[in-house]
Amino acid sequence: MGKLKYKGYSGTVEYSPEDNCLFGKVLGLKGTLISYEGNSIEEIKKDFEQAVDDYLESCRERGIEPAKPYSGRLVLRMPSELHEDIAETAASIGTTINDFVIRSIKNELRLAH
Numbered sequence: 001m002g003k004l005k006y007k008g009y010s011g012t013v014e015y016s017p018e019d020n021c022l023f024g025k026v027l028g029l030k031g032t033l034i035s036y037e038g039n040s041i042e043e044i045k046k047d048f049e050q051a052v053d054d055y056l057e058s059c060r061e062r063g064i065e066p067a068k069p070y071s072g073r074l075v076l077r078m079p080s081e082l083h084e085d086i087a088e089t090a091a092s093i094g095t096t097i098n099d100f101v102i103r104s105i106k107n108e109l110r111l112a113h
Helices: 041-062 080-092 097-112
Strands: 002-006 009-016 021-025 035-038
Touching (some): 021 041, 080 097
Antiparallel strands (some): 009 021
């Protein structure tokens, strides 16, 4: 699956063998669906950008705030022992739990790619 980016929004690129076309949707919008399609990379990119622009214009015309792709907040549930280990490790290296978790996630993402 590919990914497109435009004006802070990210979208998927998938292939439909039944329809012989590319399609996708904008990621991270709770309660809002923005979809697009095309027969080539150029077409799907253009339709993606137009879909985002249309969405933003529609929000402006209706006087509402556009949905943000991701808020930057992530609530995690974990065993209390793990929470304790994270807190102690973060304190021992002179950082916050938040910064420690962000660094850990970035490191895992780097290893995954």
